[in-house]
Amino acid sequence: MKNILSQMLLPQFHKFYIAAIILTLIFLPLLGLSQYVLRIMIMIGIYAMLAMGLNMLTGYTGQVSLGHAAFYAIGAYVSALLATTLQLNFFIAMLAGVVVAAISSLLLALTTLRLTGTYLSIATLGYGEIIRMILLNWEPVTNGPLGVRNIPRPSFLGYELTLANNGIYYLMLVLLGIISLLCYLIINSKIGRAFIAIKEDELAAQFMGIKTTGYKVLAFVISASIAGAAGSFYAHMIRYIDPNTFTFDTSILMLSIVILGGMGTFRGMYVGAAILIAFPEALRFLAAYRFVVYGLILVLMMRFRPQGLLGWRSSNPYRLSKQVSEMLAQEGNREITLKPFEGKEEAVKG
Amino acid sequence: MAFLEVKSISKHFGGLMAVDQVSFKIEKGEIISIIGPNGAGKTTIFNMLTGVYSIDAGEIDFEGKPIHNRSPQEVVSSGISRTFQNIRLFSNMRVIENVLVGTHIDTHYSFLDVLLRTKKYKKYEAENTVKAVEILRSIGLGDRIHDYADSLSYGAQRKLEIARAIATNAKVLLLDEPAAGMNPQESEELLQFIRTLRDGGYTIILIEHDMSVVMNISDRIYVIDHGKKIAEGLPDEVANNPRVIAAYLGGEKKYAENS
Amino acid sequence: MIVQQIFNGLALGMSYALIAVGYSLVFGILRLINFSHGSVYAFGAHMVLMFVSMNLGLIPAIFLSILLTGLLGMLIDKTALQPLRKKKSIPIAGLITTIGISYIIQNMLMILFGSERKPFPALFDKGMINILSVQISSTQVFMMVVSILLLAIMTFVINKTKIGLAMRALSQNVKAAHLMGINVNFVVIFTFFLGGASAAIAGTLISGYYQIVYPTMGFVAGLKAFSAAVLGGIGVLHGAVIGGLIVGVSESLAAAFLGGTYRDAVSFIVLIIVLVLKPDGLFGKKGIMKV
Numbered sequence A: 001m002k003n004i005l006s007q008m009l010l011p012q013f014h015k016f017y018i019a020a021i022i023l024t025l026i027f028l029p030l031l032g033l034s035q036y037v038l039r040i041m042i043m044i045g046i047y048a049m050l051a052m053g054l055n056m057l058t059g060y061t062g063q064v065s066l067g068h069a070a071f072y073a074i075g076a077y078v079s080a081l082l083a084t085t086l087q088l089n090f091f092i093a094m095l096a097g098v099v100v101a102a103i104s105s106l107l108l109a110l111t112t113l114r115l116t117g118t119y120l121s122i123a124t125l126g127y128g129e130i131i132r133m134i135l136l137n138w139e140p141v142t143n144g145p146l147g148v149r150n151i152p153r154p155s156f157l158g159y160e161l162t163l164a165n166n167g168i169y170y171l172m173l174v175l176l177g178i179i180s181l182l183c184y185l186i187i188n189s190k191i192g193r194a195f196i197a198i199k200e201d202e203l204a205a206q207f208m209g210i211k212t213t214g215y216k217v218l219a220f221v222i223s224a225s226i227a228g229a230a231g232s233f234y235a236h237m238i239r240y241i242d243p244n245t246f247t248f249d250t251s252i253l254m255l256s257i258v259i260l261g262g263m264g265t266f267r268g269m270y271v272g273a274a275i276l277i278a279f280p281e282a283l284r285f286l287a288a289y290r291f292v293v294y295g296l297i298l299v300l301m302m303r304f305r306p307q308g309l310l311g312w313r314s315s316n317p318y319r320l321s322k323q324v325s326e327m328l329a330q331e332g333n334r335e336i337t338l339k340p341f342e343g344k345e346e347a348v349k350g
Numbered sequence B: 001m002a003f004l005e006v007k008s009i010s011k012h013f014g015g016l017m018a019v020d021q022v023s024f025k026i027e028k029g030e031i032i033s034i035i036g037p038n039g040a041g042k043t044t045i046f047n048m049l050t051g052v053y054s055i056d057a058g059e060i061d062f063e064g065k066p067i068h069n070r071s072p073q074e075v076v077s078s079g080i081s082r083t084f085q086n087i088r089l090f091s092n093m094r095v096i097e098n099v100l101v102g103t104h105i106d107t108h109y110s111f112l113d114v115l116l117r118t119k120k121y122k123k124y125e126a127e128n129t130v131k132a133v134e135i136l137r138s139i140g141l142g143d144r145i146h147d148y149a150d151s152l153s154y155g156a157q158r159k160l161e162i163a164r165a166i167a168t169n170a171k172v173l174l175l176d177e178p179a180a181g182m183n184p185q186e187s188e189e190l191l192q193f194i195r196t197l198r199d200g201g202y203t204i205i206l207i208e209h210d211m212s213v214v215m216n217i218s219d220r221i222y223v224i225d226h227g228k229k230i231a232e233g234l235p236d237e238v239a240n241n242p243r244v245i246a247a248y249l250g251g252e253k254k255y256a257e258n259s
Numbered sequence C: 001m002i003v004q005q006i007f008n009g010l011a012l013g014m015s016y017a018l019i020a021v022g023y024s025l026v027f028g029i030l031r032l033i034n035f036s037h038g039s040v041y042a043f044g045a046h047m048v049l050m051f052v053s054m055n056l057g058l059i060p061a062i063f064l065s066i067l068l069t070g071l072l073g074m075l076i077d078k079t080a081l082q083p084l085r086k087k088k089s090i091p092i093a094g095l096i097t098t099i100g101i102s103y104i105i106q107n108m109l110m111i112l113f114g115s116e117r118k119p120f121p122a123l124f125d126k127g128m129i130n131i132l133s134v135q136i137s138s139t140q141v142f143m144m145v146v147s148i149l150l151l152a153i154m155t156f157v158i159n160k161t162k163i164g165l166a167m168r169a170l171s172q173n174v175k176a177a178h179l180m181g182i183n184v185n186f187v188v189i190f191t192f193f194l195g196g197a198s199a200a201i202a203g204t205l206i207s208g209y210y211q212i213v214y215p216t217m218g219f220v221a222g223l224k225a226f227s228a229a230v231l232g233g234i235g236v237l238h239g240a241v242i243g244g245l246i247v248g249v250s251e252s253l254a255a256a257f258l259g260g261t262y263r264d265a266v267s268f269i270v271l272i273i274v275l276v277l278k279p280d281g282l283f284g285k286k287g288i289m290k291v
Helices: A002-008 A011-031 A035-060 A069-085 A090-111 A117-137 A167-187 A190-200 A202-207 A212-238 A248-261 A267-282 A284-304 A322-331 A343-349 B042-049 B072-077 B095-106 B111-116 B119-138 B154-167 B184-200 B235-239 B242-258 C002-030 C037-053 C058-087 C091-113 C138-160 C162-172 C174-179 C184-210 C217-232 C237-257 C260-277
Strands: B004-013 B016-026 B031-035 B057-062 B080-082 B172-176 B203-208 B220-225 B228-233 C128-131 C134-137
Touching: A011 A167, A035 A167, A035 A190, A035 A212, A035 A248, A035 A267, A069 A090, A069 A117, A069 A212, A069 A248, A090 A117, A090 A212, A117 A248, A117 C091, A117 C217, A117 C260, A167 A190, A167 A212, A167 B111, A190 A202, A190 A212, A190 B095, A190 B111, A202 A212, A202 B072, A248 A267, A248 A284, A248 C091, A267 A284, A284 C058, A284 C091, A322 B119, B004 B042, B016 B031, B016 B042, B016 B057, B016 B220, B031 B042, B031 B184, B042 B080, B042 B172, B042 B203, B072 B080, B080 B154, B095 B119, B095 B154, B111 B119, B119 B154, B154 B172, B154 B184, B184 B203, B220 B235, B220 B242, B228 B235, B228 B242, C002 C037, C002 C134, C002 C138, C002 C162, C002 C184, C002 C217, C002 C237, C037 C058, C037 C091, C037 C184, C037 C217, C058 C091, C058 C184, C091 C217, C128 C138, C134 C138, C138 C162, C138 C184, C138 C237, C162 C174, C162 C184, C174 C184, C184 C217, C217 C237, C217 C260, C237 C260
Parallel strands: B016 B228, B031 B203, B031 B220, B080 B172, B172 B203
Antiparallel strands: B004 B016, B004 B057, B220 B228, C128 C134
């Protein structure tokens, strides 16, 4: 059994699987799914985006945020308020939501620069609560506990995207695709390697010349921007928001998805979101226990599978680009004598 | 003026004088060793050299410029890189990725280059990967580049740490007990490799508590005990120095009592 | 007016100190922020309520609750944290585990007792005492006296008893303490018992003061007490007391002058300011980084 499974997971099939999944997702609504199912799928998509964002910070860089609902909220509120008061187009309102979420995360990150590990987590928790209190109490702007109503649906080239015409669903797919692509590009670069190095051993990373503080701030900002985008999309999809959506529970749900799926993986975010969002719907009799189940997931995963359900290491070889393979092939196996770097010294002398 | 010069640096933790006015210097292309019993303050000296600890007194000059009380990042970018007594690899990363992290410091592309996968990005990535493979090949890890760092043997992990340090474009390598935990054959191979690095132009400072390991390789040896320098000179001179012998016998006796 | 508010704050602060001590004790030994502590405190208050409703009488109910909550603390360590120590998990694993536990306890309380606010019997209510135009309720006096007494007992346990010596040894160096023949797991589990029991007492006192309990009461109170522990220097016992008093006083001053809606925000702001400006706290010691 295991043999068949590992055969199926061979790298040469990966592209095929990914293509099949994407095609399925594209053609799924054409099967005539009910609006209820579609709405759940969209929520799964939103939480997959949120988890993607938190994953950049917690999964790759190793900084646990317990207040990520704050950035989700900022994206949602900024975008919703701009759209309702100034009648801004969804995409512009969303951009504004992302920018404000990014700036507020920058402020948080800059003030908490000195903190490490658990202290940082607690500071993010405090920050999340402060944002929620502002939403509740700054009534002239946020409308307090009543929230923001009648948020316009997103429209694209004058065409209103709704649940019924599947527009919202496809918008979710496109956003999730863009966010996944951005994360992929960032992780597979010196920035991603710096993130992972910081998670693995921050001091050793400093000795590699990585400006760890700067990269932690960057991870924060990337992560919060993604949460902001997800928040904005959520507000325009659901059309009504209030502070109760953006509580500590929401932050914990995001963290549970990242941990259940597998910190530092992409596949884990989609699967984790699908499991945790679908389960209270699928198992109605357990709905009252959903938060108990989230708690159990955190405890049991840490104890038995801290790397997450899908957190295995790739057994594929490291992917060398064509260019690199050619350069190495040309070189053959000739003897190399290492010489210290002299380039900079020349410049100093001159 | 010496290539790297340490002028009577001191460090105390509370009432304990961990390093007390220690001086030494090293010329380009030399191998020197700092030896002493366990707890003598050797690693503390490395920590002061590399910006982990600030220094309470003294001065450290590299290529004529002061480098003390700088951040580790600044020290690395000036050309000094180190390894650790208890290995600190990025264990969930692959061997080649560990070395690629080492090339971080000399990779100059921007966030936008990353998102747009520009020519600049591709050029740096390709060159750095080739450089990383070359370093790994020359250190004898060429066939392990795809493996994860923690799947390597102890000796191979120590080599990988050196490879990672070299990748930062270091001119000076500080190696903290590189032969610890190796069998005599591995240890001999490693010393041979360190010699070839020196012959290639690297400057190397070794920390070792076992004097016999560094006898044949060092241009000079400095002996530290209780934070103070008690002897310096050619390996033979140091080995026959009565103060050194006393420190080592005393040190070993103390060590035996503790364990 | 100000004197009145300061006094209210001091009374409240003493009981925050009792919760804060629980954070400090565990952190001192395990270097772990026991996030579940707030929900353990809520558990303690609910247990009193449950035993009272079984007509056991208030005093026996309180003692049963203290015992049961102490046992809950031990259970948390035994089932969830001890295995992590054995596996030498990363520090973040401990934090996430205690968050999970806090979730389980809080939501089980909700399922069993309902999420609404429930009345709690007043403690030692003998009316008001009037000293120099400052109104002091007898409940407040009772709260302060009990808190001070308990903190004194705990200080005695830690400084003068054998198990206290073992606790202090662990907080210095777990490995060395183990080599000296100290049963590490026993000491840790005892610490969790102490933390749970003191949380139950704090839960009883604060619930008696406000005469109200609800399952999520531990979240905000836990964070406030955590702020207090950090403010005083986490791991330092008298620091937790001073921190508790500062948080209590600033909270009641904020409630009086800024309005009730911002009273909780004040503690979070205090927390962030402390974390940013002086993460080691007022009485904390800075560690030497080992490489």
